[in-house]
Amino acid sequence: MARATVQDVARTAGVSVGTVSRVLNGSPAVSEASKEKVTAAIRQLNYRPLASARDLRRDRTMRILALAKNLNSPVISEAFRGVGDAAALSGYVSLIAPTSGDLEREQQLVDMLRNGSVDGLVLFSPTMPDQEVEALAEQLSVVQVCEITGSEAAFGVSIDDRQAAFDITRHLIATGARRLAMLGFQAARSGRLRESGFRQALADAGLSPGQMLFVQGDFDFHAGRRLTKKLLDTDTLPDAIFCGNDIVAAGCVREITDAGLRVPDDIAVAGFDDSVQAEMCVPELTTIRQPAYEMGRLAFDSLLERMTVPGAHRRGRVFLPHELVIRDSTRA
Amino acid sequence: MARATVQDVARTAGVSVGTVSRVLNGSPAVSEASKEKVTAAIRQLNYRPLASARDLRRDRTMRILALAKNLNSPVISEAFRGVGDAAALSGYVSLIAPTSGDLEREQQLVDMLRNGSVDGLVLFSPTMPDQEVEALAEQLSVVQVCEITGSEAAFGVSIDDRQAAFDITRHLIATGARRLAMLGFQAARSGRLRESGFRQALADAGLSPGQMLFVQGDFDFHAGRRLTKKLLDTDTLPDAIFCGNDIVAAGCVREITDAGLRVPDDIAVAGFDDSVQAEMCVPELTTIRQPAYEMGRLAFDSLLERMTVPGAHRRGRVFLPHELVIRDSTRA
DNA sequence: CTGTTAGCGCTTTCAT
């Protein structure tokens, strides 16, 4: 049978469509008798209000969309949980879509905001240039999480990547490291900030950086191995390596271990993110914990304000505190 | 400024809304001159057709939704890539949402199909009972991937979990194992099928199963450690352990190693899924590779048929071939 | 408390 409409429900219940709509939307101005008749008719016809009709009329969808290059980043999936839980509390449904770093697909998904398929957008790791993110946020409901633009034109929540990298590098130095290398990724701003924090900590200690290697493609386990192999093929070995995330650090540790060297005795290794890989690694990784869930919650709250309060365009950013988690990969 | 509508575009271009709509939808019945005027007006007004209005009129959204308990399962994220790529080829946008195993949230998301927010649904790991999945698939466009119901009332794509577990267990036996234990999860049908394959392989070899331990909560690294600890506290140690997935196997290997035993010499360990963890583990894990991407593609193709061909309700299932990947965790 | 009705923005006949 065809889909039931308000008309059908009204006819079945013996009331008008107005009354049906009122029941649907919980209006108090409905008699108990009418409400019961309508409820019965709805159940009988298995009626559901059609989303597109309701959205068109109300001019909002109660849906938001999150975009990320990749779904299986533990930090992103945790942050998205935070977004989702906060969204649910306000009656919003939150969806997510991976862009695979493909600009065209990202545009297609961003269009869902432009064409009113969703009310708001959460950007985890945009592929488009900062300038476009900011232009978008200027006119539509957009917030950034984790990966945020350099200027404060748009709004974003993240940790202070530079400070976190500074902290963990200082820890490496405190445990006695003097020749520090880094495996990083420059493609993302957070990667560059981490590099900057690393350099600053060295400078503060009067040290100069050892080898700085940067991943070109995926920042994954194999990239960590590959880059570390390069590092180990040098004359003077580093005594500590700071890696831009835990997966790369895991690859790094593995390559060192396979080469017959010991972590941390010969070379200490530090990661970033405190993902499950940090604990799977042998030895377990010293790393930086990000309060990802909380970041997501905060981001949604800000998005909600943007979506509901006319003209509310919050700028700037919120940095949530990170935590240095010390484990065996760097213990003295 | 307010959002532009077809009316605005028509006025600006000096044509009727019908013509604008024709241009928008690539109808050939438009003069070159009109097309140019409309295109110019669209650009000038920065016009985008409102999704809800278009959806209402066309009675479809060109969007599909995928549901999974969890986003960071490598098999699921890979399968979803397959869904997404196939969907994009047909002009569909594919979104995904995690249910966290919460029945209520799952219902809310399924409602997006019922109320026409999306045209189709891909179920990766439903929380609702099989019967409900089948009832849903009976009347709406739904396909299952990875985790499929027991009967063939609905349509699903997966590997033959039972056969795969059988194959890997037979391999364990072939390398000399005689006292085989298993760490499994019974919450999902795939887990029970893997258990069944394990038991069958033992029976075929005239062996009886050793300890069978099953995870209650999350099937993760720590669960693997915890269960293995239990296993090792027994009088007669197993000489091989089959784990329901790679993460649990990684925890298993870690616990064995920490106890001063060797893998595979003292105890061989096999995983399942061939996720990145299989390669991160030391020693690397023997496991079962699932053609997840292909499974996703196939699932979308079937969903597309269901969405577009009236009355096309495909039943049954497709099993794609798995692959036994032999690595050091089980080598003789 | 309830019914009637206009209209959200779009597509699509039906004329011309």
Add this chain to the structure above:
DNA sequence: ATGAAAGCGCTAACAG
């Protein structure tokens, strides 16, 4: 090739 107009299903304003 184009315009006029109906109508998708719903909500909300208005009248009673």
